Amino acid sequence: MTQAPVTEAKSASGDGARVRPRLILASASPRRQELLVQIGFAPDAIHPTDIDESERPGETPRALALRLAVSKLAAADHPGCYVLASDTVVGVGRRILPKTETEAEARACLALMSGRNHRVFTGVAVRAPDGREAHRVAETRVALKRLHPDEIDEYIASGEWQGKAGGYAIQGRAGAFIENLIGSYTGVVGLPVYETRLLLTGLGYRP
Template sequence: MSRLILASGSPRRRELLVDRLGLDVVVSPADVDESPRHGEAPAAMVQRLARRKVSAVEAEMEDLVVAADTVVIVDGEVLGKPGTPDKARLMLQALSGREHSVLTGVAVKLGPKGASGVDRTKVRFRRLSPSEIQWYVDTGEPLDKAGAYGIQGIAGIFVEHLEGSETSVIGLPLGRLAVLAQSVGASLTDYRRTGT
């Protein structure tokens, strides 16, 4: 029986597939080096990393493997996961009152067939006060998220305008994923949960 394997440990990506789409998903995080290459463009990097993740997961020929990688870009600088409260604070200050881009690379693999693409979404934050930034950092939510925020969480109140896919900003553009799956001969509807 074929399976949909998510090559990511991200709870947000799993929630999009399981809770939003109602799919039956096997989570199998890929262990790959996510370091950028010297001079590599952000779009090329997220697509390369998504491809590496699908290739790193053990799967049967009939399994659809899905992977993604997301970065936030402001002023040409890539903002990854901050990891510390101080870095999160600096990132949020850089995003305050400005537009930034979110790039998500997506890759799928079904047997020998593979496909990948990059989704770009523009997000504008309203101007944030120092106390709002500190309050958000104190929640701990920004520490493990690209660009130090999760649009599906508390940081949704910071967003003034969004142009593109909200699910891409969360970490997995569902529309692009469906198209990529079709291009390798799969349909996401084949992986719906049955019964309870």
């Protein structure tokens, strides 16, 4: 993998004389980038990683979310930079739901979650320029309303489910299907901002 050049970015505070290591987001998700920008931690560069995301026999949704985040971080080779990686996994009990690629997958996920609780686990992994790492998993319990078949059909037709963990995007039309949630809303979107800020600042990052 080609290494990104080590450069520094000017601080947004003070007179701009202080420089800081770059923050690299190892994800192609526009939602994660938007959430970082919202909390004042705009990444300096986006460099997605490509790893095998297959689950292992007996692996729980929580364990998978953490392992994938840590593996993506390990695959992101950017010396001298802060690097952030993340992955979201949806589970019903111990069953791991896919990041849906077909209408059949999305329909099956929505039917399974209809009228019941499911959990969303988002793993976050951060590495500092000196090599120190920190990891966390945010867990959110989500209650989905009982969906009428017509509602599922309409949602499938929207195409919003494509590539989404569990087959839905809470920040889109599916937000109207959520009766309640306990945990991190932004974790369900794709990046738990509270936990992410703690990890970055704990390793010395300052925007």
